[in-house]
Amino acid sequence: MTISASLPALRAKTLATIDRRRVAVPPYALDSVSVGVAHIGLGAFHRAHQADYFDRLLARDPSWGICATSMNSSATAAGLHVQDGLYTLALLDEAPDYRVIGAIRETLPPRDPAFLARLAAPSTKLVTLTITEKGYCLTPDGELDFDHPGVRRDLSAAANGASTSASTAVGLLAHALQLRRRGGGVGIDVLSCDNLPANGDKLRAAVVSFADRGDRDLGRWIADEVRFPNAMVDAITPASDAALAEKVAAETGVCDAWPVQREAFASWVIGRDVSARFPDLEAVGVVMTSDVAAHERAKLRMLNGAHSVLAYVGLACGVTTVAQAMARPDIADFVGRTMAEEIAPCLATTHGLDLAVYRKSLLQRFANPSVAHHLSQIAWDGSQKLPIRLLGTITENQASGRPVGRLCFGVAAWMRFVVRMTRANSVLTDPLADELTRVARKRTSDAEADVRAFLALRQVFPEGLARSLRFQRGVEAGYRAVIDLERGATLRDFQEYTNPETYPEGREPT
Incomplete structure (x- = not known):
């Protein structure tokens, strides 16, 4: 029998059993956190990198909790839901450091209408994405690929008024921004966190191009009211495995089915072309720059x-x-x-x-x-x-x-x-x-x-x-x-x- 099999599951109610001298746990009350970030791409990198930054920010400002989904797989969202959104981050160094991350307050399966509602809600002030290079559906020249099967499906659905289940992140964003505009025109910041040169510029161009195909007024509104800052993210994040789960169990005394690991080093550089709504991530180590x-x-x-x-x-x-x-x-x-x-x-x-x-x-x-x-x-x-x-x-x-x-x-x-x-x-x-x-x-x-x-x-x-x-x-x-x-x-x-x-x-x- 493994160590983890004999232990209670990681949940909000088992946080108190973790030895805080060995493992860092959220220093804020989980029930005090409100969602201000909608994230697309609930993979290991997001949980090891951006969510860690937001976890530290929540100790200062509880309005930046995360609601997260993925475009395809529902496994991680379902697994984290069972654990009340909690998971362990192992920072790999000569002496590993372990932290329980509480920033993800809500997880939803792909194409859940509730996530679209989150994107459109005025209380959501930031959208972040980790969908890998291929998730942007771009041509080799960096333009939106209108021949991509997913883009074609989403354009057809938008034309027929059936955009609630977009199959691409670009289609999902375009529909959500259409709803925000109809609901009062509240802008938002959309932040790509993928290894793509000029990622914000490319995402902005893709979303505006998609919107223009069906509604040029929407395209103009997005260009005027939505910020797409460029960003660079850096942290080597190995895949999780059974050995990690056992190490985490030994350290925390609870069974975490969804731990992640990364090197101790992490960096996040974001362009200053953001709105006044943007979170104060500089307070937790993010570099804001014009270059x-x-x-x-x-x-x-x-x-x-x-x-x-x-x-x-x-x-x-x-x-x-x-x-x-x-x-x-x-x-x-x-x-x-x-x-x-x-x-x-x-x-x-x-x-x-x-x-x-x-x-x-x-x-x-x-x-x-x-x-x-x-x-x-x-x-x-x-x-x-x-x-x-x-x-x-x-x-x-x-x-x-x-x-x-x-x-x-x-x-x-x-x-x-x-x-x-x-x-x-x-x-x-x-x-x-x-x-x-x-x-x-x-x-x-x-x-x-x-x-x-x-x-x-x-x-x-x-x-x-x-x-x-x-x-x-x-x-x-x-x-x-x-x-x-x-x-x-x-x-x-x-x-x-x-x-x-x-x-x-x-x-x-x-």
């Missing part, structure tokens, strides 16, 4: 870009977690040089951010043995992540004559990851899984032919980059090298291959 873009760019490219390279290279080497990969000197050196030589040079100096110090801190965070962050988790949705995390850097480096070999290696490692998953008949978690699988099934380990087939995927690779001979050759060289990695070679065998002869764009050989 989110610089922070966001550094994080997406340096942290997330390096993470993706690390994930696909590590998986090719047969490694399971980030820390295990960083324990291999050849992988750690490869990732460190990728950051220093190919990513950092295209990042402008950011006020308050020393890139050399930032790089060093990231490598230390990656190597933290207390954080069992599975490479497979980072590898999900590669078709959505590569354009944001790697391809933009490659394009800029090529235009400036800087090296791109290691980044091309990362792209090639993603291609080989797709091939291995397909050959093993494993589930490929990616919105383009069908297209990727069709490409991968025909691959023969001929680097030139295989790379050409992947580069033809316009949903991933822009035509200009895909046609670049320098890029093609870099990825082909990486593709051959990754095959050798799969056979047991080390990255030390490829120290110099990563810088194939450079041909300035426009003067490449044919």
